[in-house]
Amino acid sequence: MDVSVIVVVVVVTALIFDFTNGFHDTANAMATSIATGALSPKVAVLVAGVLNLVGAFLSVEVARTVSSGLVDETRITPVVIFAGLVGAIVWNLLTWLLGLPSSSSHALFGGLIGASIVAAGTGAVHFGAVLSKVVVPAVISPVLAGVVALLGTYIAYRSTARADKGTITRGFRAGQIVSASMVALAHGTNDAQKTMGIITLTLITAGVLAPDSGPPFWVILAAGLAIAIGTYVGGWRIIRTLGKRVSDIETPQGFAAETASTAVILASSHLGFALSTTQVATGAIFGAGAGRRLASVRWGVAGQMAVAWILTLPAAALVGAAAAWVASTGTFGTVIVAVVGVAVAAGIYAASRRRPITADNVNEVPTPAAAAEPVAAGR
Amino acid sequence: MTLAWGSLLVVCVVSLVAGVAVCALVSFALVGLSARTPRPVGGPDDGARLALSPGAGTAVAVLCLGATLLIVGYGLYIVIA
Numbered sequence A: 001m002d003v004s005v006i007v008v009v010v011v012v013t014a015l016i017f018d019f020t021n022g023f024h025d026t027a028n029a030m031a032t033s034i035a036t037g038a039l040s041p042k043v044a045v046l047v048a049g050v051l052n053l054v055g056a057f058l059s060v061e062v063a064r065t066v067s068s069g070l071v072d073e074t075r076i077t078p079v080v081i082f083a084g085l086v087g088a089i090v091w092n093l094l095t096w097l098l099g100l101p102s103s104s105s106h107a108l109f110g111g112l113i114g115a116s117i118v119a120a121g122t123g124a125v126h127f128g129a130v131l132s133k134v135v136v137p138a139v140i141s142p143v144l145a146g147v148v149a150l151l152g153t154y155i156a157y158r159s160t161a162r163a164d165k166g167t168i169t170r171g172f173r174a175g176q177i178v179s180a181s182m183v184a185l186a187h188g189t190n191d192a193q194k195t196m197g198i199i200t201l202t203l204i205t206a207g208v209l210a211p212d213s214g215p216p217f218w219v220i221l222a223a224g225l226a227i228a229i230g231t232y233v234g235g236w237r238i239i240r241t242l243g244k245r246v247s248d249i250e251t252p253q254g255f256a257a258e259t260a261s262t263a264v265i266l267a268s269s270h271l272g273f274a275l276s277t278t279q280v281a282t283g284a285i286f287g288a289g290a291g292r293r294l295a296s297v298r299w300g301v302a303g304q305m306a307v308a309w310i311l312t313l314p315a316a317a318l319v320g321a322a323a324a325w326v327a328s329t330g331t332f333g334t335v336i337v338a339v340v341g342v343a344v345a346a347g348i349y350a351a352s353r354r355r356p357i358t359a360d361n362v363n364e365v366p367t368p369a370a371a372a373e374p375v376a377a378g379r
Numbered sequence B: 001m002t003l004a005w006g007s008l009l010v011v012c013v014v015s016l017v018a019g020v021a022v023c024a025l026v027s028f029a030l031v032g033l034s035a036r037t038p039r040p041v042g043g044p045d046d047g048a049r050l051a052l053s054p055g056a057g058t059a060v061a062v063l064c065l066g067a068t069l070l071i072v073g074y075g076l077y078i079v080i081a
Helices: A003-036 A041-056 A061-068 A078-097 A104-120 A127-159 A165-205 A217-233 A236-245 A251-270 A277-292 A299-327 A331-354 A368-372 B005-034 B054-080
Strands: none
Touching (some): A003 A041, A003 A078, A003 A165, A061 A165, A078 A104, A078 A331, A104 A277, A127 A277, A165 A217, A165 A251
């Protein structure tokens, strides 16, 4: 296939992935603020979208990790990256349909790794870098965020126990607006970077950019805009899961969870760790739930999420590998992958319309039974 | 394969200290602010001696929120610069 055509296709696909990344992850920043009423749903997604765009411009450390560390850019082609992206998008949409806050980042890395292995063998993947920059942070970061949120929540409840209730609630509500905005900003510094890294990687493999280049300005802008628009559209299914089904979140907990997420994400972005913002935010919400009262956390929901987390990377890798295998047969194969990808996306969207969750009903959890058995409910 | 244990440790320590400090400072600031609100008559703390005078409460709140702003501002400064 003509190099320039496939490069354009990959860039567009990467931006579509960025869009799904945005609406998959609105929940990270805004779920608890929406649940506690600190921000109205519509305002929350607008703020999150704008700050994601700002965050995209703040740091490019993570983009560099993605574009020059995980796979051997000399041995893969844009078609391989395309296949990886299709794997990531399909997995992102599937988990969104189920309302599961799985990691968009791991979907992306999984898709890329699977496609690279099929196209160029296991030698094309830097497993050392994958382990040290992705897997280890993935294990540590949610626990760390959970511990910080737990301690923060505990201190918040203990120290304010005898203070004026109205002042405390209003104060933490105002604090939540700031802390949620900071999470959205931090999200831009980490997640928008991943798409930038992918596009940069594509341009490097196509010979447009020199190896080890940083992302050009138009890439930063396009990636920032795609994730901002995705965030604004809002992944209401996942917002409901994180805001209402994990635990009943009060404003001090929401504040503690968001502060913990911000601290962990910003510190990691600065040092180039491409961690999963989703897992950090989820870990923090569980920590905040446990910090008030251990029993108030619905650990069954945690179990479902843990399974989705472990599955994400390998599952996206499998889809990416299959896509790479078909795409490697030539132009016709690449077109087939694109058509199947679009068909699957359309099917998932159609399925989501059967029981839509929107800004208007995001805080309504239907019945306790449905909340306890969300996946079995036949969505 | 090399694990960047140093960087990981930095991330852990910085997030732990900054995150918990911000939560604590905001809580203390709100405790200070609530000293400005009179205790409701007939409530559980009715007639109890206030731990802080309204003036001292305001001072505590200003100090704590100022420290919070410094921490957050410094964090952003490091990332951007």
